[in-house]
Amino acid sequence: MREAVIIGTGMVPIGKRPETSLSALGYPAVLEALKDAGIERSEVEAAWCGSAMSGMMAGQRVLAPIGMSGIPIVNCENACSSSATALNQAVLAIGSGAVDVALVFGVEKLSRLGGGTLPLDPDDADVAQGLNMPALYAMRARRYLHDHGHSPADLGEVAVKARRHGALNPDAQLKGEVSLEAVMSSRMIADPFTLFQCCPTGDGAAALIVASASAARKWTSAGVSIAVSELTSGRWTSGFRDMTIPEVTVRGAAEAYERAGIGPSDIDVAEIHDAFTIAELLYYEAFGFAARGGAVAALRSGATSLGGRIPVNPSGGLLSKGHPVGATGALQIVEIVRQLQGRCGARQVEGARVGLAHATGGGIAGFDHGACAIHILRRS
Amino acid sequence: MSALGGKDLKDGDGVVIATCSSCDYPRIAGPAVCPACLVEGEIRTVEHVGTLYSYTLLPGREDDETLGLGYVDTSSGVRVLARLEPPHSRFTCDSPVRLASSGGVVLAQPAASTHA
Numbered sequence: 001m002r003e004a005v006i007i008g009t010g011m012v013p014i015g016k017r018p019e020t021s022l023s024a025l026g027y028p029a030v031l032e033a034l035k036d037a038g039i040e041r042s043e044v045e046a047a048w049c050g051s052a053m054s055g056m057m058a059g060q061r062v063l064a065p066i067g068m069s070g071i072p073i074v075n076c077e078n079a080c081s082s083s084a085t086a087l088n089q090a091v092l093a094i095g096s097g098a099v100d101v102a103l104v105f106g107v108e109k110l111s112r113l114g115g116g117t118l119p120l121d122p123d124d125a126d127v128a129q130g131l132n133m134p135a136l137y138a139m140r141a142r143r144y145l146h147d148h149g150h151s152p153a154d155l156g157e158v159a160v161k162a163r164r165h166g167a168l169n170p171d172a173q174l175k176g177e178v179s180l181e182a183v184m185s186s187r188m189i190a191d192p193f194t195l196f197q198c199c200p201t202g203d204g205a206a207a208l209i210v211a212s213a214s215a216a217r218k219w220t221s222a223g224v225s226i227a228v229s230e231l232t233s234g235r236w237t238s239g240f241r242d243m244t245i246p247e248v249t250v251r252g253a254a255e256a257y258e259r260a261g262i263g264p265s266d267i268d269v270a271e272i273h274d275a276f277t278i279a280e281l282l283y284y285e286a287f288g289f290a291a292r293g294g295a296v297a298a299l300r301s302g303a304t305s306l307g308g309r310i311p312v313n314p315s316g317g318l319l320s321k322g323h324p325v326g327a328t329g330a331l332q333i334v335e336i337v338r339q340l341q342g343r344c345g346a347r348q349v350e351g352a353r354v355g356l357a358h359a360t361g362g363g364i365a366g367f368d369h370g371a372c373a374i375h376i377l378r379r380s
Numbered sequence: 381m382s383a384l385g386g387k388d389l390k391d392g393d394g395v396v397i398a399t400c401s402s403c404d405y406p407r408i409a410g411p412a413v414c415p416a417c418l419v420e421g422e423i424r425t426v427e428h429v430g431t432l433y434s435y436t437l438l439p440g441r442e443d444d445e446t447l448g449l450g451y452v453d454t455s456s457g458v459r460v461l462a463r464l465e466p467p468h469s470r471f472t473c474d475s476p477v478r479l480a481s482s483g484g485v486v487l488a489q490p491a492a493s494t495h496a
Contacts, residue, residue: 146473
């Protein structure tokens with residue numbers, strides 16, 4: 001399959017913009033990506049849009065005001081991995097030779113939902129009993145604390161790290177560091193999660209210009225190669241599942257590493273799906289950044305902080321940078337690309353050459369997660 | 381996580397489990413087709429007890445009171461999401477529970493033992 005290269009990135013700062021339309025939220029990111037790539041709109045042959053809550057034709061609605069239409073536009077919905085899925089599909093299209101230049105973007109306007117937890121399918125068996133996303137992750141957390149003898153404060157330290165990183169990111173939704181005391185004393189949402197241990201809801205957009213390697217050379221030599229684009233779905237079961245081992249991520253990570261011909265120690269920087277504090281810990285282990293049960297120790301050692309062996313979520317992650325659901329995958333990729341290009345200022349991971357982005361999606365009865373997209377990127 | 385089909389629960393003690401008559405795959409009673417082998421035949425039994433795998437408490441979710449939710453592993457191999465009967469301090473991970481259902485809602489209360 002042909003190699004795909006990211007030649008341009010764009011994003012809008014994440015926050016709450018109830019007065020901004022979906023298209024006005026999305027197209028500035030697209031324009032920035034086009035400018036960053038140095039290409040004209042007419043060079044884009046097809047577009048993939050990731051959004052979970054924007055209704056029909058989100059891609060077309062975002063692109064029409066900037067005169068982009070009449071090309072194939074595919075709308076992807078995979079919950080929180082929507083725009084990562086969109087990138088996967090564009091990579092496949094480029095790899096097959098169907099297109100040479102693609103636009104991938106994610107957009108989400110959660111402020112239109114009015115706050116609170118994300119609405120899930122009321123026909124879902126678990127949702128019918130009262131399950132929401134904080135509750136689901138909280139049960140993972142409680143079991144993890146039970147199995148490994150950790151305390152709720154160990155979870156809180158994840159939020160402290162996230163906010164420490166996010167304080168260095170001018171585009172983050174939640175800026176400013178917080179103390180462990182402040183994290184633990186914030187309002188209880190789903191025991192053991194307090195408010196600051198849950199990602200905020202907000203609005204955001206991010207865009208990528210992706211080209212075949214041969215096409216990319218027309219515009220830049222500073223593109224970032226997509227070594228692997230791995231997409232899979234969770235395996236449904238009616239019975240027991242160890243909720244502290246995220247099966248879809250474990251499986252996706254193994255496949256991604258094998259396809260890239262690398263292992264965990266080869267990753268210089270990672271953006272992983274820390275929707276709630278426990279998630280980051282579980283994913284350290286799933287990606288091999290820590291041994292089973294060793295995530296808390298890895299966190300406390302500083303290994304996953306800026307300056308550590310494997311900085312995780314230098315952007316601040318979902319907990320601090322924010323989580324505009326369908327846009328999150330593309331936002332993670334923007335961060336990784338810019339890290340590999342040395343453009344991240346105070347939060348730059350020095351010498352980063354290989355980056356990993358990970359987005360999981362969906363709360364559905366019987367699944368670990370409904371979808372998981374993992375990308376491994378390399379500096380060209 | 382628990383299986384599909386919570387709407388098909390019958391009122392009364394326990395949770396209705398459907399076991400495929402062809403491949404023995406167990407699930408919460410609901411859609412007639414077996415997700416493992418697609419056969420539509422099933423044998424229904426009622427599970428009264430289980431072990432609490434994990435749980436959480438959500439303040440203000442139930443008429444401004446705390447809602448307790450937990451995943452219960454039954455002896456038939458099916459995992460069920462249940463509401464925990466207050467007071468919630470009685471529950472811990474791996475504690476035995478008794479199951480009941482009412483109006484499609486699965487309820488769990490502490491049990492001294494999961495053995496009959």
